[in-house]
Amino acid sequence: xxxxxxxxxxxxxTRAGGDRPKQxxxxxxxxxxxxxxxxxxxxDRVVVVLHPDDMGRGLQEFGxxxxxxxxxxxxxxxxxxxxxxxxxxxxxxxxxHDGARPLVDRALIERVLGALxxxxxxxxxxxxxxx
Numbered sequence: 694x695x696x697x698x699x700x701x702x703x704x705x706x707t708r709a710g711g712d713r714p715k716q717x718x719x720x721x722x723x724x725x726x727x728x729x730x731x732x733x734x735x736x737d738r739v740v741v742v743l744h745p746d747d748m749g750r751g752l753q754e755f756g757x758x759x760x761x762x763x764x765x766x767x768x769x770x771x772x773x774x775x776x777x778x779x780x781x782x783x784x785x786x787x788x789x790h791d792g793a794r795p796l797v798d799r800a801l802i803e804r805v806l807g808a809l810x811x812x813x814x815x816x817x818x819x820x821x822x823x824x
Contacts, residue, residue, distance in 0.1 A: 694810060697784040698733035699775040702726050702792025703744045703764020716792045717750065727754060728795035732802060734758075738784065740775040741792065 702716040716726040723731075726741070733739050739759040743751045751761045760778055764771035772789060779787065786809055790797060801818050808816035 694786050694806070695782075695784050696736045696786045696788065696806065697738040697740060697779050697782070698736040698788045698790060699740045699742065699772060700726070700730055700733065700759075700790050700792045701742045701764070701768060701771050701775070702729075703742050703747075703768075703771045704793070705744065714744070714747075717747070720795055724754065725795045726792045729790060729792045729797065730755065730759060732795075732797045732799060733788065733790065735799065736788070738779065738782065740778055742771045742775050 702714075704716075705714050716729075717724050719725075720728060730739060730741060740762055741751060741755060741759045742762050742764045745763045748761055748763060755761070762771075762774050762778055765774055776787065786806065788802065788805065797818075805816045805818055
C-alpha cells in the first residue's frame, strides 16, 4: 500500500481569535499545522493545502519535505487540488486530515490504515465513550 496524506489547512480560522489563522497559532512551541503534518510524516507523500496567501509561510515552515498546494474556494475544491497532484504517482491510499486538528497520532492513523488494508472502502476514526 502506497499512502499519501492530504492535510487541508486553507481556511482562515478566524473564529479561534488571535492575530493569525488557527493552523498557524502556536501549541507548545510548534504551529498547530506543524504538529498535524508531523503525525503523517511516515506516509509516502504528504500534501499540505494552504490558502494562497500562506504559501510562503508554508515553504518556510516545511521546506521541501511536503508538497504545497493552493486551496480552492471550498474544502472540496481544496481536496481536489491536492488529489490532482497525486495523479500518476502510484498512490493506492489517500488519507485526508484537517490541519487544525493537531492531536492525531501515528497509532490512530495506523488503525485507519489497518481498516483499509482489511478491505474497507473507506474508514474514519471515532471515539466512543461507553463509560
